[in-house]
Amino acid sequence: MHRVGTTATPRFLVAVVVGAILLLVVVPLVRLAQVVVDEAGGGLGEILTGAGMTDAVTNTLVLALVVTAISVPLGTGVALILRRPDLPARSLWLVAVLLPVVVPEFVLAYSWTQAYARAGFTDSLLGLAWPGVLGPQGVVAVLVASAVPLTYLLTAVGLAARAEPDLERAARASGAGPATVLRTITLPLLRPSIAAAAILVFVLSLGTFAIPQVMGASAGFDTVTTRIYANLSLGGDPSSFVEAIALALLLVVFAALVVGPADSLLTPRLRATRVAGPPGAPIVPGRPSVSRGLACALGGYLLFTAAIPLVALAAASVTRAVGLPPTPDNWTLGHFSEVLTPRTFEALGRSVVLSAVAATLLVVLGGAVAVLERRRSGRAVSTLVTLTLVLPGSTLAVALLITYGRWVSSALTLILLAYLAKLWAFAHRPISGALDRLPVDEMHAARVSGAGLLTAVRTVALRPLAPALVAAWLICFVTALHEVTMSSLLYGPGTETLAVVVLNSAELGRIGPTAALSVVLTALVAAPVLLCWLAVRLLRGPRSDVAARAVGTSQEPERARA
């Protein structure tokens, strides 16, 4: 197929991409495997079946399964509800559903404990507490809450791309009721998206660290990732180091076992998507009472999973002491003045600079892969890059540490390398998607109008690509700011990122100050997101009105009189 960018690709681009993949992913993983073989030798089996290990591995697998089983139907349901144009306050829900994305996941975990644990927000206000929130139940609940936006996004994209309104209208006009249409048409059309969402959530849940660490570790609920963290940060003996490495490799094996077959099975079907029709028109008018009911259900879900926890977090950050009701009499800004020390500001500065540098480099690397994959030989590159996304952060951090720790003196450089390796796919996907949508004919039209390749890119391609570039940068920046799995393993004295400072504060049990830090970190993430969201909206320009399109432009002037 002829696509944009089939003209000669500069050799240095290939060299940069291949070099970066080798350096960031392949060599560290090989080194990891080598260390395990060297150090553990025949004792690997003993290590993996040692005390507590089986529990951690079982916990991890069960956790990933349960979270996938709950969050995929929930996210699909949310996507189906939000597709109704007659949903009351729809634009509000569209933003609110994605809220958990801009809240760092360990902040979300922490805010749930503040909201629902004993002596928490609901306990001190209403006398309602959920003791299970610290433990496996809470871990599952928060993992689900943070996975739902992802499954929602994937299924919503699938709905937009595959479930053209006419396909469902055709079913209704063939005599099928709404439920039958959902069962026989909509869900079968969504199957590839749902499967992709399930695989992604499963793999990301395998490698998740912050939420089990904040909510499960204190209750004795260990997962593979918290165990790696404990081994590396607390355990001093060589055997715990080997155990951590062995566990890190085990995560890769699990992830590869799921992703490998699924990717080859699903990718061609996911690619065969169609262009969506104009949005905004309902498929079939629904009953207002149903829409109101669905809006209430959605509101209740968001209240429980996001609003109450975040309010509780804010309340905890301004309440003088734990256990006091969060009323104005007990308010203080003392926690903020306590935590906003020069050291915090240094960490904040480090975080912002590190994330910005990472995001900028990632957009360049992601763009390079997006261009390369358009060549037949470049397909493998994009698959490899996507694999780094599902590579558990703990594994990647350990691998980079043992490969480059000896030569790279600055922990910040190691953290930067880890971000680049882990988030590459985040930058690659939006840019690649935008390139896919860039009409070849527009580029051709520019070329036959006399524009050189660079001029054509600058004048025709750049503007439609700009939102994707901004989005890619933003996703990388925000994710890097949130990141604790890798930074908490790699940081050294004086190189903490802000997220690590918050995590350490939580580990010390300082509730008020931790809440204050969490509020600062969340605000720090939310502010650029809002700014860039506005920028993207402006770059896209005014959206053409559905009504205008429905009426059309070819109205005859002669008819205008009546």
Add this chain to the structure above:
Amino acid sequence: MPDPVLDVRDLCVAYDGTTVLRDVTLAVAAGEVVALLGPSGSGKTTLLHAVAGFRPPSGGEVRLRGRLAASRSMCEPPERRDVAVVFQHYALWPHLSAADTVAYPARRRGVGKARARVEATELLARLDVGHLAARRPAELSGGEQQRVGLARALARHALLYLFDEPTAHLDTHVRGVFLAELVTRQRDTGAAALYATHDAEEALALADRVVLLSSGRVVQVGTPAEVYAEPADLWAARLTGPASVLTVPDGGQVLVRPEWASLGGEREGKLRSVAFAGPHSDYLVETLDGDVLLRETGTPRAAAGEQVSWTLHRSWPLQAPGEPG
């Protein structure tokens, strides 16, 4: 006289406050094929969607066989209306084979799987695509997809068939099969069809009556011969076929269709251009009253630039601009 199959009265439809259809009134009688003719953006699809139940009206009402289907305050869902739709891009489900697609409406009526498939295969065979029953839409050509889409609509056994401007015209065979089906079914159920198109030739050839739609309003309703020979106004004249306008002595305007005039005769003019189109030749003649297009069979009899004489056999007075339409 029994209730018409479709009775639309004063129908208004608005999208986000913009009115797309205004006071549309039309009826389709049993056994009738009505063409909805209008340029793109005139509201044809919106009207079909309101009739099918995909879009609620903001005013007026839609009645099917006398029963109220939609009004300002109620809107019956499509599955409970007795209508079938052939979609513009056919809207075939990518995950279903042609046989399963055509069996779908029967399955929804509660017909067993085996029987529904038998009926589906038979319908596909009648449309000459029986051998493609096992294929999915991605493996079908555009024309084959159209036939599967039509078979699915026929499998609905509906009262009213709605055609939303099929991207490719129904070819003669498919049209024949459909019209034959309609005649058969008319005897027992009184089926009818509403066919949206922007192509005048297709509308005139296919329909018993033609409804001209412009900017969401009905401009004229009539038989194909009426709307062609006696269009309501200049706009309607241009929509329904090639139209020349001549100024007559009293200051009014008349419509001249190409076959209403011929070369030779008492009138004078200068031949501006000649176009040979195979079966016929078109002559554009410049006259004192305006340019007139003539059409005669055969190869060109004169060359551009020549002075020619011509005869006007017939004309139709056009409403002066400003008169209500």
